[in-house]
Amino acid sequence: MDLFDKITKNLGPIGQHYEWSHGYFSFPKLEGDIAPRMLFNGKEHLTWSLNNYLGLANHPEIREVDGRAALEYGLAYPMGARMMSGNSVHHETLEQDLAAFVGKEDGYLLNYGYQGMVSIIDALVDRNDVIVYDAESHACIVDGVRLHMGKRFVYRHNDIDSCEKQLMHASKLTRQTGGAILLITEGVFGMSGVQGQLKEIAALKKKYGFRMLVDDAHGFGTMGPTGAGTHEEQGCIDEVDIYFGTFAKSMAGIGAFVASNKDIITYLRYNMRSQTFAKSLPMPMVLGLKKRFELLKSNPQLRENLWTIARTLQNGLRERGFDIGTTNTMVTPVFLKGDLNEATALTRDLRETHSIFCSIVVYPVIPKGLIELRLIPTAVHTLQDVAYTLEAFTAISAKLSAGYYKQDVSLSSE
Secondary structure, three states: OOHHHHHHHOOOOEOEEOOOOEOOEEOEOOOOOOOOEEEEOOEEEEEOOOOOOOOOOOOHHHHHHHHHHHHHHOOOOOOOOOOOOOOOHHHHHHHHHHHHHOOOOEEEEEOOHHHHHHHHHHHHOOOOOEEEEEOOOOHHHHHHHHOOOOEEEEEOOOOHHHHHHHHHHHHHHHHHHOOOEEEEEEOEOOOOOOEOOHHHHHOOHHHHOOEEEEEOOOOOOOOOOOOOOHHHHOOOOOOOOEEEEEOOOOOOOOOEEEEEOHHHHHHHHHHOHHHHOOOOOOHHHHHHHHHHHHHHHHOHHHHHHHHHHHHHHHHHHHHOOOEOOOOOOOOEEEEEEOOHHHHHHHHHHHHHOOOEEOEEEOOOOOOOOEEEEEEOOOOOOOHHHHHHHHHHHHHHHHHHHOOHHHOOOOHHHO
């Protein structure tokens, strides 16, 4: 039985739902991998907006481990921060295994990804150091940089010439302050799907002597021959000094980790305020993450299926004339021309007429006059889902071009 057959077999009866829901959303209660379906305003929708790249969110083996761990430990233990009373052998083995997987000496578990990145930046630099970072960095990087009391330089997105120019400024400044340079970029930029220029940036290290911190939230588990990340994909594992990955994407969990050499990780253990003064990850989450990580490593077909869906979707969109930018990862943006009112009407039409739910992005995140529909393929989408979505996008694109969404129409009454 191949993966598609397994998914179909395990879908279970639509209409059963978790007892919890949030706002307008609820999700099917399934016996196997979670299907890319949810209820929105009481109606079932095909969703392309779930951070569940490998389809592990409702995997039966994970649910069993999660439930057993919760029964054994409850949701509170261990009580305390890691360095006080919140440590366990499970925390340590997980972070060591993660570090080895991404090609680093040591690792450290973090309670949350966003909070973790902010705190990593805060711990690594002082007022004499200089930060150089990509203009389209994620908000957690931007917020971490804002805490920096020293100088910072931003370079144009994925522009190596601009990057080197800012490194020149930073190098000149650090010769005066006696500080060092930290360069921050992403492995996969989550809005555009474009890989960071890790290998090209790494080639500048010998000349400018900086350390490189890579946020690979979207790349961990999806990129590279083994899923170790974008630095594996680009063949520059050793050149990345500090590697950051989250559990909220491929692992369908909560938390994050940072990996580097032993000295840096030891330093971070005692200097990351978000971890020093916060409770440790609960035991059920840690044991569940160990199972998620085991499945990530032992089931390459999940990553292969993710890429089959992503490539089929992207090729189909290109063939139909859609602008999907320069994505070279599974993240699939679709760019359309229109204003905010058209974006609102188009999105409502997509949901109410075609029962498709995806993220929509407008100004000020992207330039005025553009609409971005961001699609997140997963290992549990099907080729039928792709075909249906391509037809729906063709229909809404035609309506947009014809000016349909400029009208004051009530789609809910159709």
